[in-house]
Amino acid sequence: MIRVEGLWRTYQMGDHELHALRGVSETIEDGEYVAIMGPSGSGKSTLLNLLGCLDSPNRGRYLLADEDVAGLGDDALAETRLRRIGFIFQSFHLVPRLTAVQNVEMPMIFAGITPSDRRRRAESSLAAVGLSDRLGHKPNELSGGQKQRVAIARSTVMDPGLLLADEPTGNLDSRSGAQVLDLLAELHAGGRTLVVVTHDPAVARRADRVVVMRDGEIVKRVRGEDINDLNGLFDISSEDDPSKQDMNTAREGDETKAVVPEKPV
């Protein structure tokens, strides 16, 4: 179980403070599939980074399987990311000079797993995403969908309980996006906890639960299957503040840029 309580994340922007998260509390059950939605700058990526132990909150608690990880040191956080968390990024983040199988092997290198073991596990992980015939290909020899499948193989190769995906289909066409979503659904069915940040209602619809954020707070929680039209979600953001960017027209690229400030406090 994942539980966050009263998470605050504040960045110092010049002489004023920017509150990316304002006291977020949420509980995610083991094996749950949760989508986080919200307009640009709503704090959803910040929340995902905190869940992924890439960042530490200024205030609040983060219990990962009953262990408070908010106060852990850098090395302990690295170890947590290595063993218990898998990341999937919008832009794949494969190392261009390494082959598919070498990319998948990377976390196992940091974990000190022997080369033969590593190879075997990387190959079976790639087989699970249907890329057995692309082991020796470098990222520039793969299509977007294949790259993301390599990244998914990499995120699961250490067998983490928690998978975090930031716009996993954001850079993909609808067909390969659907393939990736099928894979995520498979992983979820295999018992993994899955948290996905997305703009795409087609992604959110497949989640058990959708958490909607705005201005650093969770403003709405709905069941995934209830997301039939975006207007319902939209109301929240556009009603109170018509100047806010329309979610329909928001571009994925803006999202990441807007959320990450230049200098964390």
Next chain:
Amino acid sequence: MNPLDLLRFATQALLQNRRRSGLSLLGVVIGVVAVVSLTAIGEGALRYVTTQFASLGSSIVNVSPGKNETTGGMPHGIGGVPNDLTLQDAIVLERRVQAVRAAVPVSVSTDIVSYRERGRSSRVVGVTSEFQQLQRLDMASGSFLPESELDRGAAVVVLGHKVAQELFDNANPLGATVRIGSWRMRVIGVLQERGQQLGMDIDDVALIPVASGMRMANKSSVNRIMLDLYPKSDSKPVIAQVKKILIDRHDEEDFTCISQDAVLASLSSILAILTLVVAGIASISLGVAGIGIMNVMLVSVSERTDEVGLLKALGANQRQILQIFLLEATMLSSAGGLIGLASGTALVELGNLLYPRINAATPLWAIAAVLGLSLGTGIVFGVLPAWRASRLDPVAALQGH
């Protein structure tokens, strides 16, 4: 991280940007080549001097008139030379100093040596028969000066190679009579060619008995006395003994007595210091190369910020990231060191082919120093970029900031 994985990862990263890696490698290579070749030349010069002295005979003690300290570099005679060295001094030294195999009095003058219409201004050196062994002279033809009483000067001459060549071309000089000044001397031998040797050209001399030389120059003294010691004798006690005897005879220390060893030793130490200085200057270029490596690594870290972010997201800790980037810098510098050593050695060998007289060879200490230095360069100048990479904030790094 397993060292092998680390090595492979760093290698792949370096190969990704071949040109940049290659250029910073080149900086190290140039520095190392400079150190390797310059020390090799220094070492070659040292060896050259040493072998030259060895061919002169290592255990020679020279006695010359005048005291260095009192004459203060002025020509002999001006500083005050009350007692010249005489033939009798030589006889006494040979008789009384145990370690002396032979004492050879030497008189030197310059005169025209001529045969028929050809003449050549040469050094006319008066010596004894022992001079041959002392200087390890080989005969091209004929024989060396015969043994005789010191004060008996026969009218015979042994010509150096060049003098014989000039006067006789290819004709046989043996038995011919040459003129030296107003004297007539019969040629009894010709020396084998030897070449310039520490400023003394033994090919351009005419050797005559010392008594004849003194008479020719109208002098009652000799220019120096060379003492040829028995092999393996220590020159220090010999010098002490010589001084004591001569002071006894002259009533004061109006001569200078030095061993060839001492000259060799001081010359060697000057050359060694010179080599060290030159190598030191050359190794500054290694420091410059180190800054080049640092620059390349800093650029590499900032270009690969998102990769560092990824490594962190995948679970690499700070130490592992530090290791990766430090190893890259170290590999650059040590590869540069090895390539530089190889090409520097090749350069030295090429130089040896072109100039075989100076047998240049990089001394072992320089090889060890240059390899250590290039490795150290990578570590020292790689630390800052690697440390920076390891400290990157993963969230910002993943965005490429």
